[in-house]
Amino acid sequence: MKQPGNISPIDPRGPLDTSSPPDPGGRQDPQSPRDPNGAGGPRDPSSSRDSARNPGTVPSRFDAIVVGGGPAGLSAAYIMSGAGLNVACLERGDWSGSKNMMGGVIFSRPAGTVVPDFWKEAPLERHVTRREMWLATADSAIKASFETTDFAREPYNSFTVYRSRFDKWLAAQAAAQGAYMVTETLVEGLLWEGGRVIGVRTDRPQGDLEADVVLLAEGVNSFLTEKAGLGPGPEPQSLALAVKEVLALPREKIEDRFDLETGAGASVEIVGETTGRLPGTGFIYTNRDTISIGVGVLLNRLIESDAEAYTILEQFKQQPQVRRLIQGASVREYAAHLIPEGGYCKMPRLFGDGVLVAGDCAGMVNAINSEGANLAMLSGRMAAETIIECHREGCGFDGPSLKRYRDRLEKSLVLKDLKKYEGATPFLQKHQEIFNLYPELLAALAREFFTVDDLSKADKERLLMRLFRSQVPVREVLKMAYDAWRSLV
């Protein structure tokens, strides 16, 4: 069997998000381009399992193969290799994180169940002490905000991160536990024997790898999950397209404009004019010396509208309350990514004989609360715990044994939350007025309410009621409220 290829570099510096070249300052061997025989490639010996544990030896077979070096796959690889299993984690990118991006924040409690006290070492940007929600129109914004110094203390609540750095760091932790981190390797298919998955086929010559069990953590483009017969694969009405820019701004300016203590951060989620009146949200996250800004829009509505996602982002940046925050900032990166927002009813089966799925490819995104990386890490951890248990008990990796994975998820917030919001995406698809009519109407009411003119307060109240009724029939509001209650509460 060929030797696994590139080992992820562990230098946590490097480019910020996806589509960027590897860090020239990273510890890669320029003399070792990818070996056409599948054996070589730039590698960081300090992060490989063979140098970490078994110098010079490469197993011909693994206890477990993980496909995908994102939060789900890396969490699983970290936990399984920490328990002594022989694990390979296969990643198509140059390194873990090189193809990944998000807004976004990592939530510390779920992440801490994978790597305890990770905040002491992981490459993080800012601990978030304030969350804001805005309803925006072209020229105004209604804002709700929560801030606490509690989130500035251990264990914190969430941190803004660059995925290219965070994933690279997590991959190094998994490698240090003994996992083989095999990068620049696309898994093209699954190996089958008697209706059971027994390994994977990679794009490397002689690139078949075998294992007792395969964990698919391939992200939103769930082609292997489909090949495993677990689900139909992604559909436009269950996907959101997110586009994002990283804007450079000096850290003092960020703290000044967002009114933050040194090192603290804010996350802002915005509904309304931000998404060109389509179902979706805009977001702004503060990093150390950059701002992540973007919009995510339901893909089928975007296609129907003929609008360009990039144009929607440009318009969002021109919204006056947004423009003020990013003024003078220069664009450092641009990236786009899909998000699976189909929710519980669109999830694939979570296991089959010899195979499990975790994270985005299992549809584990809570779009209402902008959570996905935490569900990916938790599901990766629970898949790993199930595999470790089956490995120790020698009970095989057929469907009935792997059902324990689903049982674990059922008892956790992962499936509880996904079930709770199972009607969310259909609700948002149905009630597009939430993204255009209601923000406009509420802003008009607020403007009238706060405008001091020659009307008495009683006349003003009557005017507000008339204004409200003229825009939306009461029966429509009640219907929307009823649907919201059934889908979201």
Ligand SMILES: Cc1cc2nc3c(=O)[nH]c(=O)nc-3n(C[C@H](O)[C@H](O)[C@H](O)COP(=O)(O)OP(=O)(O)OC[C@H]3O[C@@H](n4cnc5c(N)ncnc54)[C@H](O)[C@@H]3O)c2cc1C
């Ligand atoms: C704009 C945006 C903002 C977001 N903001 C947040 C946020 O603030 N908080 C939050 O919790 N979540 C957020 N999310 C969601 C979060 O990013 C995802 O839920 C999370 O990344 C899922 O992790 P994963 O490991 O399942 O998949 P991924 O992170 O997509 O990782 C999958 C990995 O598998 C690799 N891969 C795929 N196919 C193959 C193959 N065939 N062979 C080898 N390798 C393969 C990919 O290269 C990738 O590295 C956001 C997402 C987006 C797009």
